Amino acid sequence: MRVHQMIPRLAAGDAVGNHVIAIHEQLQEWGYESHVFACEMDEYGKRYARHYSGYREFMDRDDVLIYHYCLYCDNYLMFQETRNRKVLVYHNITPPEFFRGYSADSYQLCRLGRELLPRLRDCDLALGVSEYNRRELVEAGFPEERTGVLPINPPLGKLDGVSEDPGTARRLADGSVVFLHVGRVVPNKRIEDLLRFFSAYQRGVNARSRLVIAGALEISSYHNLLLSLVDDLGLEGRVLFLGKVSDAALKACYL
Secondary structure, three states: OEEEEEEEEEOOOOHHHHHHHHHHHHHHHOOOEEEEEEEEEOOOHHHOOEEHHHHHHHOOOOOEEEEEEOOOOOOHHHHHHOOOEEEEEEOOOOOHHHHOOOOHHHHHHHHHHHHHHHHHOOOOEEEEOOHHHHHHHHHOOOOHHHEEEOOOOOOOOOOOOOOOOHHHHHHHOOOOEEEEEEOOOOHHHOHHHHHHHHHHHHHHOOOOEEEEEEOOOOOHHHHHHHHHHHHHOOOOOOEEEEEOOOHHHHHHHHO
């Protein structure tokens, strides 16, 4: 049996991409023929996936397609048209209101993505990566008896063989208590709430502490707002925005 997975973008450090790769490797271990298709790939993603146009040759076969829905992308048309048995894995699409005033493109993609969800109901099985997301599927009109939960499978051993980045380690080695946030710096992550929490901790518990934020700085207007808030809260020098980091730098953050 062939099992295909389709995703908007496969890139290093992305939780949805890690989930796809984990499923791909597990399917191969079980003896299934497994393929991954994506609209976009970075160099890391190209090791596992090919362009989604290559899926067309399999659309009329008795295969299984697992469609990871996390972002509006034109590849949904193939999901609707395929004769494969169809599994939708819903990773949630952020309500567009989070991006209003920050990114018109992100607002539009999220709006389109949430509007499209009910039109993807024609599938054999629909899985949310959490119970919250499963309930969203039911609210969107998916038959509840054909929904379930498939939690994200994080690559827990990914950093085992990686040496920590010495430069990052030196930046963090001042003896402070470190709070670490790992993830994209975008409005729906509510980094401003984290900054206010850290400010309260600094003032009331331990001034010898630091907040380290490791994740892509994707929206400059939001990043600038956070930098202004750092100044307003008097946290200059105690909050470190690293941007997107390598595995070696990430390991240094955790250690």
